[in-house]
Amino acid sequence: MSLNPAYPPVRRTPENAPMLDAWQQRGEILLQRCDSCGAHLFYPRAVCPSCWAETTGWVPACGTGRIVSFSVVHKGLPDVFMAEAPILLAEIELAEGVLMIARVLCADPGRVTSGMAVAALPLAEARAFPLPTFRLEGAG
Amino acid sequence: MRSETVGLIGYGSSVYEKTATRSEQGYMALAARAALDSAGLSPRDIDGISVSSTTLPPDNAVTLAEHFGLSPRWTSMGNAGGAGSVINVMDAVQAVESGRASCVLCLAGAAQDTEFFKDRINRFNRSVADYLAPHGFGGMNGLFGIIMRKHMETYGTRRESLGRISVDQRANAGQNDNALLRKPMTLEEYLNAPLIADPIRLFDCVLPCAGAEALIVAPLDRAQPGKGVRVVAAAERHNHPVGEVSPLRGGWETFREGFYDEAGFGPEDVQFIQAYDDYPIMVAVQIEDLGFCPKGEIGGFLDAHSLRWDGDLPLNTGGGQLSCGQTGGGGGMIGITEAVRQLRGEGGGRQVPGARRGLVSGYGMVGYGHGLSASAMMLEAVA
Ligand SMILES: [Zn+2]
Numbered sequence: 001m002s003l004n005p006a007y008p009p010v011r012r013t014p015e016n017a018p019m020l021d022a023w024q025q026r027g028e029i030l031l032q033r034c035d036s037c038g039a040h041l042f043y044p045r046a047v048c049p050s051c052w053a054e055t056t057g058w059v060p061a062c063g064t065g066r067i068v069s070f071s072v073v074h075k076g077l078p079d080v081f082m083a084e085a086p087i088l089l090a091e092i093e094l095a096e097g098v099l100m101i102a103r104v105l106c107a108d109p110g111r112v113t114s115g116m117a118v119a120a121l122p123l124a125e126a127r128a129f130p131l132p133t134f135r136l137e138g139a140g
Numbered sequence: 141m142r143s144e145t146v147g148l149i150g151y152g153s154s155v156y157e158k159t160a161t162r163s164e165q166g167y168m169a170l171a172a173r174a175a176l177d178s179a180g181l182s183p184r185d186i187d188g189i190s191v192s193s194t195t196l197p198p199d200n201a202v203t204l205a206e207h208f209g210l211s212p213r214w215t216s217m218g219n220a221g222g223a224g225s226v227i228n229v230m231d232a233v234q235a236v237e238s239g240r241a242s243c244v245l246c247l248a249g250a251a252q253d254t255e256f257f258k259d260r261i262n263r264f265n266r267s268v269a270d271y272l273a274p275h276g277f278g279g280m281n282g283l284f285g286i287i288m289r290k291h292m293e294t295y296g297t298r299r300e301s302l303g304r305i306s307v308d309q310r311a312n313a314g315q316n317d318n319a320l321l322r323k324p325m326t327l328e329e330y331l332n333a334p335l336i337a338d339p340i341r342l343f344d345c346v347l348p349c350a351g352a353e354a355l356i357v358a359p360l361d362r363a364q365p366g367k368g369v370r371v372v373a374a375a376e377r378h379n380h381p382v383g384e385v386s387p388l389r390g391g392w393e394t395f396r397e398g399f400y401d402e403a404g405f406g407p408e409d410v411q412f413i414q415a416y417d418d419y420p421i422m423v424a425v426q427i428e429d430l431g432f433c434p435k436g437e438i439g440g441f442l443d444a445h446s447l448r449w450d451g452d453l454p455l456n457t458g459g460g461q462l463s464c465g466q467t468g469g470g471g472g473m474i475g476i477t478e479a480v481r482q483l484r485g486e487g488g489g490r491q492v493p494g495a496r497r498g499l500v501s502g503y504g505m506v507g508y509g510h511g512l513s514a515s516a517m518m519l520e521a522v523a
Contacts (some may be wrong), residue, residue: 007274007276008269008273008274009274010270010271010274011269011270016270027239028334043270043271043508045357049382049383050383067388069286069289069290069293069386070285070286070289070387071278071281071282071283071284071286071288071289071337071338071339071340071523072285072335072337073276073278073281073282073285073336073337073338074335074336074337074338075281075334075335075336075337075339076278076279076281076336077276078276078279080276081276081278082194084276084522087276087277087278087282088340089276089278089282089283089285089286089337090222090286091275091286091290091385091386091509098233099383099384099386100385101271101272101277101283101286101385101386101508102275103276107258110196114289114290114293129274130274131271131274131275131379132180132263133275138521
């Protein structure tokens, strides 16, 4: 599977390129980590929003987390996503404590509840998506 | 900030239309003419322009001056989305107090059409365009669906309570000929409306439309007798709480105490609230953060009050964006124009009895997960 060209593209920047490449090439969620205060960051930024240090390194996240809250989007989507609706969009807390909004692939959103464990897609499936995308833990 | 000498002396709304029949500037001109008429002024009196619009760029306050044939000596343009018009009025009051202008026309609106929606991806800020849109986030509905579910699961807030906001505002719109949606709505209709972004259903959402709002800020001694409105408190706050993605609170909680101290009275002393109603859940968060009830207790609070124009806590007395339609950035001004209308006793069939003081709050500029900007303004009729 390769990146679906119909998905809206992510503008590539010096700040986000390592994260985008790690996801596309390795199915890995790469997080910025501040060299000064140790905070993990998402989305990628030019400075650490906690301490304003300009130097950050990269660490791979373990790829698991839990759904904090979610919405099941049925309508008002661009055509490419309407074909895949409903879209499960969730606030996810990664094991590292980072909060992010991401899509969770799920054949039956009706059985999803807040608190459920999620894991990053395996590489073969990850490649279709421009940003880190998840599935329910234990699925597939 | 507050001002004893400078305030709001005119207001106006354009017609609202589902399909744009003129440009954004055209709707703004309609609203501006109505505002000047209500102030008893002419375009020649305007020497300041302030605008909030997410759809106007690359045009701006200066190119509006060219379009309208005005030569202002002060201009400003907001960057806080639906929180912007409250801030524009604050800035305009200070511009007049400092002598940089003597009569400011504040504008907000949009002429949204199909082409606009096709192109909307190019109008998002970068955190939304790069880290949300590629997921198929469903516009703002998906983000506010996450927040609404979290509020329901954290505090036990029920859709039956939140729905009262949509239902009572629709009743208010029944007295507003300018509202696009005036057909009475029952709570059952709200609860059973088509799913958009579960738990958000159709009547949690605004109808994007074309139209504009306008205000005139000038020395209060230029107001027509009994028609001046004073700003007795105003505040803004951005990116609070820092670092949260889907928070159940916003910037209002940071300035609430000082805001009421500045006004000299509290939430129990207002006759109405005009809150930013992009979604009922965000109205609920504003009511909590502005101290009408403790955090998490909005459900019982809504159950215990009537939000209709003739109720015990009138909310969005013209129907708000949920019933009038959302004119882009004009959604941040519709509450101010309605507040001025009420405080001048010009509410017509929806006039709140004895309206002397009212609270307006703004919210907007969605970033990574939620609106970044919060604002509020306390208005009082000049005796
Ligand atoms: Zn740091």
